[in-house]
Amino acid sequence: LAGGIAASLARREGAAWVADPRHPFIDVDAVVTDFDGVHTDDTAAVDELGRESVRVSRADGHGVARLRDHGIPVLILSAEANPVVSRRAEKLGVDVIQGLADKGAALREWAAARGIRLDRIAYLGNDRGDIPALDMVGWPLAVPDAALDALERARHVLERHGGHGAVRE
Numbered sequence: 662l663a664g665g666i667a668a669s670l671a672r673r674e675g676a677a678w679v680a681d682p683r684h685p686f687i688d689v690d691a692v693v694t695d696f697d698g699v700h701t702d703d704t705a706a707v708d709e710l711g712r713e714s715v716r717v718s719r720a721d722g723h724g725v726a727r728l729r730d731h732g733i734p735v736l737i738l739s740a741e742a743n744p745v746v747s748r749r750a751e752k753l754g755v756d757v758i759q760g761l762a763d764k765g766a767a768l769r770e771w772a773a774a775r776g777i778r779l780d781r782i783a784y785l786g787n788d789r790g791d792i793p794a795l796d797m798v799g800w801p802l803a804v805p806d807a808a809l810d811a812l813e814r815a816r817h818v819l820e821r822h823g824g825h826g827a828v829r830e
Contacts, residue, residue: 662747685817688798690772690781692728693768694828696739696746696759698787699804702824715745716824724829740790765793786811787823794800 697703701715708714728735735755739746742760750757758767772779780799784791787807795801795814803815804823812818821827 666679667726687783687802687817689733689783689800691734691736691772691775691777692783692785693736693738693771693794693798695764695787696737696749696786697741697809698807698823699785700737700749700823700828702822703787713743717749718824718826718829720826721828722753724826725755729754734775734777738767738785740764756823763793764790765797768797785819785828 679691681691694700697715700717700721704715706714725735733800734774735753736751737746737753737757737759737760739754739755739757740761746757747758756771758771761767768782768784769779772782779797782798783800783802783803784794784798785804786792786795787804789810791811795803795811801814801816803818804827805818805820806822807815807818819827819830821830
């Protein structure tokens, strides 16, 4: 997507744009991500009262803001229902659906409600629960330490790990 934004800006300014093979041009109308292992490094800290916290990358927040600024809707899909996911989505200004048994069905419903074709969506995942969504979109993406099943379905594997700028990449 970063390449797509760069290409768009270059075209507007009449400049040539050279693709970087590490970052393919991903022409989509929406971006959907998992949360744990994508926005985070897939670890959690739990205090003595049982409160959970996670570490996220500020770079991801800047990347999401760039997508929103270009009119590209972003959705976080999370199997787990957790207030930390809600708070992060709220801070990013993106849609969130959590507590899901079937990410594929939720993604299909969200896309249909917005008139977005599934083949025009990039989905970034890292684990087996992401497979239904990865299998239905035009741009299935995975972080490099994703589960083998998710990696096998990815059209592109990112260089950055979850919690370390993968969403921005």
